[in-house]
Amino acid sequence: MTLPAIIDALQCGTFDREVLKMLRDGGYRCVTPTLGFWEGTLESLDSLARWRDMERENAELIRIVRRADDIRACIADGKLGILLGYQNTNLLEDRIRYVELFADLGVRVLQLTYNNQNELGGSCYEKEDSGLTRFGREVVEEMARCGILADCSHTGDRTALDTIEHSPGPIAITHANPASIFPHARNRSDRVIKALAERGGVIGCAAYRNITPDWACATARGFADLIARTVDIAGVDHVGVGTDFSYKGDDAFRAWMRMGRWSRQLNYGAGSASAPGAVSKPDWLPSADRLSDLVPALGEVGFSEPEIAKIMGGNWLRLYEEVFG
Template structure:
C-alpha cells in the first residue's frame, strides 16, 4: 500500500495514469489554498467530473474502506482536501456541509494568520482561537482530518491538546533535521505521536536537506531520523509533489489576493522561484523506490508497511471510519 498524504498542482489523465503505474493506493490532492466557499464548491464539482471521466483510474475516498476498495479495483484513491479553511467563510455549519460533500482533510491555516489560529510564518503565533476550537471539535464530529502542516507551533500544540481525534501534519519535515519555519519542532512531533497523529515526510526541496534531495537512500535516512523522534507508528509519506505547475500557480499559492508585494513562500530571496524536484523524484512514480530505500537503511518489512501507507490508513480509520 502506497499512500501520499499531500500532492498539489494540475491533475489530468496523464497524471492519474502515472500515479496508477507508480503503484499509488491513495493520494490527497490540494483542492484549494485561498479560495472562498463558491470557488471551493466549483473545485469539488471538477473533482466529481474527473471521477466520472476517468472511472478506470480514480475513486474518491469517503471512508477508509474505499482505499482498500480502490486497491482491489486497481484504481488510485483520491482523498479530497484543502490547504486552508477560507472555504468555511466563518460559518461553523459549513464544516458539516463540506464533510457531507466528501471533503476529508482541512488544513487549519495556510501561510497567514486566520480566524482559527496562527500560521508558521507569523512573527507571533496566537495559538488556537475560540472559533478554532469550535472548528476542531466540529471536524472531529464530522470526520475531517485536521492538518497542521502550515500551522504555527503554538497553535499546532493547542490543536493536538484540544482535538479528540489524532491530528495530521501531512507534509513537513523535522525542524531539528532541517531548520525552517515550515518544519516542525521535536516537541510538536512528540506531542503529535503521543495522541496518535502522523507526520508525512516531505520531498519539497525548500524544506528538505540537500542530501535527502540527492538520493532516495539519504531521504530514507531522514525518514529514519524522524522515526527516532516521533516513533514508528507516527511517520508516513507526504511529498508535497506538484504536478504541471507554472509561475501563475506559484504566485497564487504564495500571494493569493491578500498582497501586492513579493512573497517567497518556503523559498527566499536567494531561491525565489520554483525549485527543482528532488533528483530521485523527478517523476512521481519514483516514490515507490522508497520501499527499497527504507529496507536498505534498516527498516523491516512491518515497519516499511507502516511508513508506506499503514500509518495513514490507521489515522484515517480513527478520524472518519
C-alpha cells in the same frame, strides 16, 4: 519485497488524466490533492465539482474515497483513491455549520491555516503565533465530529500544540519535516512531533526541496535516512509520506499559492530571494511514480517489511480509519 500500497498525504498542482494514470501505475492507492489554498466557499465548491467530473471521466482509474474501506477497495482493484482536502479553511467563510456541509460533500482533510494568520489560529510565518482561537477550537471539535482530519502543516508550533491538545481525536502534519533536522519555519519542532505521536497522529515527511535537506533530496537512501531520523522522534507508527509533489505549476500558479489576493508584495512562500521561483524536484524523485524507489531504500536503513508497509501507507490508513471511519 512486494511493493506496499502507497499513500501520499499531500500533493498539489494540476491533476489531469496523464497524472492520474502515472500515479495509479506507480503503485499509489491513495493521494490527497490540494483543492484550494485561498479560495472562498463558491470557488471551493467549484473545485469539488471538477473532481466529481474527473471521477466520472476517469472511472477506470480513480475513485473519490470517503472511508478507509474505500481505500482498501483501491488496494484490491488497483485504482487510485482520491482523498479530498484543502490547504486552508477559507472555504468555511467563518461559518461553523459549513464544516458539516463540506464533510457531507466528501472533504476529509482541512489544513487549519495556510501561510497567514486566520480566524482559527496562527501561521508558521507570523512573527507571533496566537495559538488556536475560540473559533478554531470550535472548528477543530466540529471537524472531529464530522470526520475531517485536521492538518497543522502550515500552522505555527503553538497553534499545532493547541490543536493536538484540544482535538477529540488524532490530527496530522501531512507534509513537513523535523525542524531539528532542517531548520525552517515550515518544519515542525520535536516538541510538536512528539505531542502529535502521543495522541496517535502522523507526520508525512516532505520531499519539497525548500524544506528538505540536500542529502535527503540527492538519493532515495538519503530520504530514507530522513524518515529514519523522524521515526527516532515520533516512533514508527506515526511517520508516513507527504511528498508535497507539484504538477504542471507555472508562475501564475506559484503567485496564487504564495500571495493569493491578500498581498501586493512579492512573497516567496517556503522559498527565498535566493530561490524565488520553481525549485527542482529531488534528484531521486524526478517524477512521482519513482516514489516506489523509497521501498528498498527503507530496507537498506534497517526497516523491516511490516515497518516499510506502515511508512509507505499503513500509518495513514490507520489514522484515516480512526478519524473518518
